[in-house]
Amino acid sequence: MVLNQLEELTSRAFDELGKVTNLEELEAWRIRYLGRKSSLIQILRLLATLPLEDRRVAGARANEVKKTFEARLAEKKTSLELAATLSLQRESLDVTLPGERVLLGRLHPTTQILDEICHIFQDMGFQVVEGPEVEWEYYNFEALNMPADHPARDMFATLWIDFETEAGDRPMLLRTHTSPVQIRVMEKSPPPIRIIAPGRVYRYEATDATHEWMFYQVEGLAVDRNITLADLKGTLFEFARRLFGKERKCRFRCDYFPFVEPGVEVAIDCFVCGGAGCRLCGNSGWIEIIGAGMVHPEVLRRVDIDPEVYSGFAFGMGVERIPILRYGIDDIRLFYSNDVRFLRQF
Amino acid sequence: MKVSFRWLSDYVDISAPLEEVTERLTMAGLEVGGMQVIGAGWNNIVVGKIVGVDAHPNADRLRLVTVELGKQQSTVVCGAPNLTIGDNVAFAHVGAQLIEGDSGEVIQLTSARIRGVVSEGMVCSEKELGISDRHEGIMILPPEAPVGTPLSEYLGDTILDLDITPNRPDCLSVIGVAREIVAVLGGRLSIPEIHCEELESAIDSFVSVEIADPDLCPRYCASLLTEVKVGSSPQWLQQRLLACGMRPISNIVDITNYVMLEYGQPLHAFDYDRIHGKQIIVRRAEKGETMTALDGVERTLGQDMLVIADKERVIAIAGIMGGLDTEVTANTTSVLIESANFNQAAIHRGSVNLRLSSEASLRFEKGLSRDLPVVALKRATELMLELTGGKVAKGVIDVYPGKRQVEPILLSAAEVKRLLGMEVGVSEIVRTLELLGFGCEQTELPSSVRVNVPWWRTDISCTADLVEEVARIIGYDNIPTTMLGAPLPEHESVPMLALRRKLRSILVSCGFQEVLTYSLTSLEVMSRISPELQLTGAVPVKVANPMSRDHEYLRTSLRTGLLSVLARNQKYEENGIRLFEIGKVFLPQEKDLPQEKEMLCAVLSSSQGGLSWRGEAEPVDFFSAKGVVETLLSRLELAASFETGGDESLCPGRGADITVGNDKVGVIGELHPKVSEAFELSGTAYLIEIDLDKLESSAGGPKKYEPISRYPSTTRDIALLVDEPITHEQVYDIVKGFSLVDQVALFDLYSGEQVSVGKKSFAFRIVYQSPTHTLTDEEVDKVQQQILDKLARELGASLRA
Incomplete structure (x- = not known):
């Protein structure tokens, strides 16, 4: 009787298991045939009421059936899971399809490098200030120790503004360097001073791959008691180290600018040839990056800072030169012709 | 300044290797910008002496030259006209590298049969040796040239190309550079003494000199030579x-140039017999005065120019x-021979005004020593006596109204330390300065010296100058x-710096590429931003000496640059382009520097069919641009409002003024089609322009935190029917005005068949929330009814059925 029931149950269960197609159905099958309320469990419970002989035979059979069910369940589960995996694989993504374009612009390479330069100096306690791009001749030249007809003025081919005073002078110009900001700052604030001044400058210059009539400079100025050439050297070497990396060598040599004394030129060893001499560095092995020096006593005197009490250093650098060197850009005119195909590379 | 190493060796014995010399000079301020080796390829070329010149058996124009080469002789075929027995020449053996006279190409000399005669070598011209372009005849070497010696030993040289800074005109001379070499490398400077045998008759009896304008001519010296034979100067x-x-x-002109190169003092030689009245007057030019200079050009001189005149006319500028x-x-x-000192500024000005510069003016304009003219004059006179066969009048003219006393400078070790940041002892200071020719005297103070500046150094006037001298001799590389x-x-x-940085970063995250455009443009381009192509407003600031008409006026708006850049980029960019610039515009002001105003300008142009596999991109329109402005301003904690307006560059009815508080801070809108056309733009472009100065002044106060409600919110959607002229803002402001309304968002706008003519429908999603409790449905219903009542009352709005 019980054995018949078990046979029937087994046949039905296998029949249904064959129709199971997914894990949810399998779970329902498990509850139906192996769950607490299933016929099999009920049969097992009934066994206790059977005569001993019957109980032994039926019990053995019932347990056998249970084991078979469990085995078939596990088997089916494995096969269903495998099928599911295979089916997922069949529907897998082409991960090489392009991602959705995120609309992001970029900063102009000049802005990026200016930010970088300003950051380095801000870390060293310099504050950023700015000055006008249209300047008086006084600030651009005279106050910087370059009176009219000074030979050093020839280093600064000037774009003059069409503006005449009643006396017939033409004292307005497009600043040729950022140095006039030094004068404006010193006129306004007493020492200690520690500033940098980024901005546009202009030259009367025919353009070619290495010359542009408008470009950017960053000026620096520190004035206080006991500021020395050694401080200037330390400051600029540290700057060069941070901007160009510590593997670059730095050279500090004597040079001349009318508004500093002693005057300095800072160069780094050539990126391309490492100092051996190549086209980029004009075979010298060195690339000039900064003009600098101790603020000339005449310049201090003019802004009523006593050069016997205070001293200071000043420096100035061209900005585009840095990305030009760093990225190997071969034409400075690319910067302000603003071809997006160029700008997007930075 | 090009300096011959061989010439330098006349004054200083240089034992250091060439690399060290150039390195030390460069570090000390005389940058060696280049180097050229003469005779680098002169292998197999030796000094020879012509011992025979015979006719060529088969050619009239060719001859057979026999050259003595020390241990051997060689006979070669030569076509040069200047073959003289006894002359020393450069002889190239087979295998030598030479420059081919006609083609200029480098060739290797081979044995050749010329008209039947075998020639195993060649007598060379200067061009063939690469010394100059001369190829009319062979180069004749001086009689003392050692026969048999390799030519490179005898004539080879290294030419240093020095970049002399404008403060060091003394180094525009071989002796000046020799002094520097002595200072940086040690050694002894030996300048030969000058000897002249003079005539009995004094120079005063030949000529008189008057300086009429001593402010421009501090010193004028001259000497006179008679019976000179003008010819070429020695090899x-x-x-x-x-x-x-x-x-x-x-020879005469060469000597003046030679002494200029040697000492740095420009000299000029006049043909004495052509000086009218035997009188030299140094004066300013008279009005309208003209002179034809050595270059053959007649020039009209300005009254501020200094001239050398005789009794009747100008004879030199x-x-x-x-x-x-x-x-x-x-x-x-x-x-x-004139050897003078002129005012540097006057020479500079004259040279600029005449657009005429010379080796002389380039030196004078840098300020030469007033002690130099006599020294150089004597040297030139000596050479003229030696090389032109002339006789010299007794004495020299020396008119010296500008004589001045040069004061010594007091320098202390403390001052050196204060500027350099390193301890330099007095004895070291004295040592370095003396190397440079400065005289140092002890003072009553223990750690100071009184420094006398050598006469040739016109650039030293204060202690800082001396400190630099000390530093550059110690070496900048030795400074700590x-x-x-x-x-x-x-x-x-x-x-402004912070504002700019913030705006840049927001715009970049909104997909805008930053550009930086030129500050100068043209009136024509400026006029394109108005549909009538006419400039409005004040005349922009103009450059007096523009490089081109395209860059003549300072920009008064960023639009011109940005729209030009947009047009250029549209040629090769398919996707929509978004560009911005933050920069200065220049507004003219009466008698003052222009106002430099900080502006932001951005443009968006629609896509020209940039495709994506994900479907079409959102279209670009006014609201794309507006979204950018809203993002910008909200990030700056500013509430902006938009009112129909805009300006001339924008399409009427499709532009708006951007207002913050009561201030109009900018405009936004669709570009006027005429403007688009003028800039040759394709498609529609949208423009945003904001005045950063105004933005900065309206920037909000400090931020304050708002608590987040802990109670759930309730969302309701409503569709409202309003008359066409009612704006979104009118509805929005009313709804948002209710205190329990947390958020209001428009999610649909409709006008058309489904609503009656003259009406439109707004669909809003309203989120209600209270900071103090959970809202009940009844509460929300009540508020919503109040909202609808108010909208009906004030705007005639009704719920759409």
């Missing part, structure tokens, strides 16, 4: 001129160029590196 002198990049002309009339020619027999110490100056914030 060695020509060689040196060529090495330094000057062309030999005649002082310090710049001599006159053609008094030029030394082949017929000249007496010369007056230290970092700046405290105190730091008080920080003054510049709000």
